[in-house]
Amino acid sequence: MDMKTVVIIGASQAGLRCAQLLARAGAEVEVFEHLRGPEEALPRTLIVTPELARFVPLGSDVPVRNTISGFRVRVDGSCSYVPLAQPDFVLERRDLLAWLAGEAERAGAGIHWGVRLLSVGLEDGEFALLFWDRRTGRYIKRMTSVLVAADGAVSTVLRSLECDGRATVPILQARVRRRQGFDPHVVDTWFAPGRTPYFFWQIPDSEETAAVGFVARDPSSGRREFARFLAESGWEVESVEAARVPLYRPFHRPYRRFGKARLYLVGDAAGHVKVTTVGGTVTGLAGAEAAARAILRGTSYSAELSSLRRELNAHYLVRLAMDRFTAGDYRRLLRCLNHRVLALLRDVPRDRFASVFWKTLLAQPALAFLGAKALLRAARDLPRRSSR
Ligand SMILES: Cc1cc2nc3c(=O)[nH]c(=O)nc-3n(C[C@H](O)[C@H](O)[C@H](O)COP(=O)(O)OP(=O)(O)OC[C@H]3O[C@@H](n4cnc5c(N)ncnc54)[C@H](O)[C@@H]3O)c2cc1C
Incomplete structure (x- = not known):
């Protein structure tokens, strides 16, 4: 392995997991994150499959807010119930980030909180990165030949290097007061193809609250559609998050070479999201592990990603059909x-x-x-x- 410093942009799930594995194996790792700490991330309810336990010890380290024993699927007046043998977990994303950040730092990764990447260029065959430190107001410059882009759906790295081939979709999710008549351990989904190419969902995250959301066709009609859905269903809304989620595409390359300089894309920056449900937590962590292995062993990232790609391709095929x-x-x-x-x-x-x-x-x-x-x-x- 080239022991030069690996620079990672973004201290969310994918970036932190990659940093932890690289640092644990003895690599010099620097992570740059725009937020001042995990506590500054917006609260977000996540539903994840039990596969998350392969990466994260759930329980005392990362609290489980709720468990889900099945999904109710509704279309017009029809309804089916899909039970789960092993329950899904409902987490608060900040808890996951706080644990991953602690593990990365304990492994020896340096995390620069509150430092925003402004641009990436190429100088003498290396990446030249320009940052702005929100705390001091100073500009910082770094050079590296191994760069990991973990900066999410709206990636400065990809935009700067003009190699962003991903499509993204708008997603809206509200925290609501739970209503009577909904099982606290069942996720409700409503398929309504005239209103969303995906579905509306209701994920109970505690005795009192739930996350209600949907994937919109475009941001402005999406806001209207979401307001209509919330009003029709009579939810009492506490807060709303609007964001974008990238869509996995089989031909989007997660690895680029610029002369000697190597760029690895992980998590949302790589589009490692299951396009059936837009879940990107477990798949993002799996991709981050593959990137760390490829960097440490000098192997092909594409080969390290083969099992994740097989998984994402199956979801892609289902999505192609469901879009119609x-x-x-x-x-x-x-x-x-x-x-x-x-x-x-x-x-x-x-x-x-x-x-x-x-x-x-x-x-x-x-x-x-x-x-x-x-x-x-x-x-x-x-x-x-x-x-x-
Ligand atoms: C509303 C919503 C609900 C979701 N629900 C689920 C769910 O229930 N289950 C599930 O599995 N997935 C869910 N997802 C998807 C999941 O959250 C993402 O796939 C996952 O967060 C991707 O992680 P990441 O580490 O790749 O990137 P992100 O979480 O997007 O993190 C990117 C990081 O990079 C930082 N950054 C960005 N630009 C810069 C810059 N220029 N300089 C420095 N730092 C920068 C950001 O501050 C951020 O910390 C949801 C997504 C949304 C939007």
Whole structure:
């Protein structure tokens, strides 16, 4: 391994995990983060599969706010229940960040809180990074030949180096007072293709509160649509977060070489997000581990990412079809959930969906037919879209 300093931009999940693993293996690591500390991050309710336990000790270190025993899926008047054999966990993102930051620092990574990356250029075959320190008002310059971009959906690194090929979607999530009639351990989802290409969700995060959210088509109509949904459902809103989530694309390269200088993209900067649910926590951590391995061993990042890519590709295929689903398709989808499909979805967490992708289609061939019809519609629309 080239023992020069690895510079990581962004001290969120992916950046901190990568920093921890690199520092633990003896690399010099410097992390630069715009926020003054994890406590400055906006509060965010996260729902994660039990796969998170592969990366993070849940319980006393990272408190679990709630456990989820199943999902209720609603389309118009129809409803199905998908139970989970192992419960999902509901966490507060700040708790996760605080633990990851502590671990990275204990491993020896230097974290510069309150320092914003302004631009990245290339000088003498290395990355030249210009920062602004929010606390002192001073500019800082750093050179490195190994740069990890963990700066999220709106990445300064990718923008500066003019290599951002990701698409992003707006997401809105509100913290609401929980209402009577909703099970405190069940996530509710509403599919309404005229209103969102994804779904609305309600995630109970405590006895009193829940996170309600959706993925919008565009920010301005999204705000109106979300306000309408909240009003219709009668939620009492405490706060709202609006952000963007990148969409995984199979052909987006998470690694670039600029002469001798190497750039690794992790987490949202790499688009490591399951596009079925826009969950990026577990997949972001898995990608961060792959980047750390590639840097330490000098192996190909692409090869280290192969199992994550397989997983993300399975979600991508489902998303391609679901993007074309009509309300009728969603109703048919609910009818397709026979006991064999439900057993597969119950037993295998969403972060290991690729392992049951084909089995699910075999368990209910009508699902393959439904997906194929939607993909054909997508293919038929292609010439029309490209001629616009
Ligand atoms: C509202 C919402 C709800 C979500 N819910 C879930 C969920 O329930 N489950 C799930 O698995 N996923 C969820 N996600 C997705 C998940 O939160 C992201 O995939 C995950 O946070 C990505 O982590 P990251 O480390 O890649 O980047 P981010 O969390 O985006 O962090 C990037 C970091 O880089 C820093 N940064 C950015 N620019 C600069 C700069 N120029 N200089 C210095 N620092 C910079 C930022 O301050 C930030 O700390 C949700 C996302 C949103 C927006």
